Amino acid sequence: MSEAVLVPQGSILLESELSAPLSERECWHCSVEKKLCLSIVVLGASGDLASKKTYPALQFLFRNGFLPHNVSIIGYARSPLTDHQLRDKLRPRLSGGEEERDAFLKHCTYVQGDYVGSQGWQGLEGVLSGREGKYHGCPCGRLYYLALPPSVYPQVCSGLKTYCDALPKTEGSWLRVIVEKPFGRDLSSSEELAEVLGQLYPESQLYRIDHYLGKEMAQNLFVMRFANMFLSPVWNRNCISNVQITFKEDFGTQGRGGYFDTFGIIRDVIQNHLTQLLAFVAMEKPLSIHPDDIRDEKVKVLRCIQPVQEHHVVLGQYTAADGQPGYTDDPTVPSGSKTPTFAAVTLFVDNDRWSGVPFVLKAGKALNDRKAEIRVQLRPTPHFVFGGNPERMRNELVVRLQPDEAIYLKMIVKRPGLETGDCAISELDLDYGKRYPGVVIPDAYPRLILDAIRGDQQHFVRRDELRAAWAIFTPLLHAVDEGRLPVHPYPYGSRGPPEADELLARAGFVQNLDYKWPHKAAAAASSPGGAGGNGNGARL
Structure with a gap:
């Protein structure tokens, strides 16, 4: 069925205008594909920000049904933790009873790796591509949350871009990066950081978070x-x-x-x-x-x-x-x-x-x-x-x-x-x-x-x-x-x-x-x- 076109009274639309493509903003909408295979990677998962804010926020979304059924939350940091140790660390920060916490925590896993070099990033990519390969034909989403100091953003984003960018070509797949403030110390340092990140990821994939908004x-x-x-x-x-x-x-x-x-x-x-x-x-x-x-x-x-x-x-x-x-x-x-x-x-x-x-x-x-x-x-x-x-x-x-x-x-x-x-x-x-x-x-x-x-x-x-x-x-x-x-x-x-x-x-x-x-x-x-x-x- 074709879209209805509303024409103001007394105006004339040319045939070429009726068939002209809509602009990106006119076509814009936001939604979550029901069959989305969603991987949320929390960089700096062993730190205070992740345990105090990021994981409790993800649990709130999970408990209230806002996350897709096929979701995996993968922690990545340098600390030597197992999946079980990460879950024990997060448990006191979560809300609800034991069953509610366990239901969320079983979606949380951990990958140890450094922020420089290739070994850690290749291990992370192996986990991501391994789970996405099980859902052939489904759209895949990767959300990278940098719960880290901005000083390491360049090397972390470079590692992600180099080793963890092999997103499936399925229609509807996407990759997005959330970065925390502070974004620099002044205009020049902010622009320097923005330039480095901009060379790795386009503006449409960068989400600079200011929690007051x-x-x-x-x-x-x-x-x-x-x-x-x-x-x-x-x-x-x-x-x-x-x-x-x-x-x-x-x-x-x-x-x-x-x-x-x-x-x-x-x-x-x-x-x-x-x-x-x-x-x-x-x-x-x-x-x-x-x-x-x-x-x-x-x-x-x-x-x-x-x-x-x-x-x-x-x-x-x-x-x-x-x-x-x-x-x-x-x-x-x-x-x-x-x-x-x-x-x-x-x-x-x-x-x-x-x-x-x-x-x-x-x-x-x-x-x-x-x-x-x-x-x-x-x-x-x-x-x-x-x-x-x-x-x-x-x-x-x-x-x-x-x-x-x-x-x-x-x-x-x-x-x-x-x-x-x-x-x-x-x-x-x-x-x-x-x-x-x-x-x-x-x-x-x-x-x-x-x-x-x-x-x-x-x-x-x-x-x-x-x-x-x-x-x-x-x-x-x-x-x-x-x-x-x-x-x-x-x-x-x-x-x-x-x-x-x-x-x-x-x-x-x-x-x-x-x-x-x-x-x-x-x-x-x-x-x-x-x-x-x-x-x-x-x-x-």
């Missing part, structure tokens, strides 16, 4: 922005005063200071996670939900952001307080390190929609609570006829990514009673835990791994997107590395350095001081980083 509320932000008519008229510089994107952790480096010290909070969180969220907030509506249509719009926004100016930055490093150690007390941190554990950065998107609107990206460790949220503050209501100070009663849209996912809108309403025009700030609140009881919101990793199996790259970072993000932060990072910016101390468990409040004030952020969360105690107990955890729902 897989979070439920990050994906909901995209739907909420472009599916609701009431948001469109106010989503611009005429109505929005400022935007804050915040990431807070209530713990320090916890013995991982050696790793953290080589990157710092800007490379670890802001340049990737928070910048990706900024792109979702500021992007224009894409032509479709094709991955490249979405990523095209994100790149356009990032290219409109000029490199960070030093006077728009506040850096901090936590010190010992209340019995908790300071950053430099961590024995894995070099003595006298000036690596920032807190940063607040103001960015400006120089386009028609957002010109002049500050976007403040804030992230820190060892702060007073744990949360990640997007806060969009609107301008004060003009010609406010109800008395009081409209500057102190701002509408805000807040999207809380973690913990306890929620969306709430602060509005001005009449306070109950006989007084005329007595106003108060209240909220329209969508708490996911209450609205969708019993619904399990998965971690980001199962969603992103499933996207890779389906061939959907919309939540993975494209090379030009990565380049644009590094261009924004590279001059600042070089200034930080050279010690040109002050690093302000702040006590463990505090809100961060006071200088960050001054930065927010310069960005035009106004606290709703009269706002009172009605369930402050309950909210604080269950969600210290939530809407009411600090009483006004406004401060970092």
Whole structure:
């Protein structure tokens, strides 16, 4: 049956146009072939990332029926492990009862091998081709997950390309590679790594994972922005005063200071996670939900952001307080390190929609609570006829990514009673835990791994997107590395350095001081980083 062609009234289609092939984006769809022979290779299977994130994510997909029946999960690393030893190592990290764990683990095997030379890779290829040969005529998929430091990506990808690329020619077969961040340390090192990987695998086979793009509320932000008519008229510089994107952790480096010290909070969180969220907030509506249509719009926004100016930055490093150690007390941190554990950065998107609107990206460790949220503050209501100070009663849209996912809108309403025009700030609140009881919101990793199996790259970072993000932060990072910016101390468990409040004030952020969360105690107990955890729902 031929495809139906819809012709707008009054238009004429030539015969050649009716028979013209559709573009790749128009034909695009993502799915998993039912008869797929799927081999998932976890490179670095003996490491912490694999046992804490990768294998539990794969188990979640397996338990919920998202993986093909014919799936094999093959671990590869240098550690001398047997299949039985790998399973014993993974078992405590998995969920469910013994039967559920065993059902998953019997699909998990292990191949020992080095990352250089040929012997290990040839052994891995033998396992892959051996199992695929049993399913002659079926499409085969190979998903390589690099749960490894980026420093070994070139040699690992070279080994995979040289020895493990003999994919069957069956229609529907595919090969894809997932790589973890950090993707370099600055623009030049990122481009160098991208060039090496690009010579081995085309962009269509590379999946650069940023787990914040897989979070439920990050994906909901995209739907909420472009599916609701009431948001469109106010989503611009005429109505929005400022935007804050915040990431807070209530713990320090916890013995991982050696790793953290080589990157710092800007490379670890802001340049990737928070910048990706900024792109979702500021992007224009894409032509479709094709991955490249979405990523095209994100790149356009990032290219409109000029490199960070030093006077728009506040850096901090936590010190010992209340019995908790300071950053430099961590024995894995070099003595006298000036690596920032807190940063607040103001960015400006120089386009028609957002010109002049500050976007403040804030992230820190060892702060007073744990949360990640997007806060969009609107301008004060003009010609406010109800008395009081409209500057102190701002509408805000807040999207809380973690913990306890929620969306709430602060509005001005009449306070109950006989007084005329007595106003108060209240909220329209969508708490996911209450609205969708019993619904399990998965971690980001199962969603992103499933996207890779389906061939959907919309939540993975494209090379030009990565380049644009590094261009924004590279001059600042070089200034930080050279010690040109002050690093302000702040006590463990505090809100961060006071200088960050001054930065927010310069960005035009106004606290709703009269706002009172009605369930402050309950909210604080269950969600210290939530809407009411600090009483006004406004401060970092």
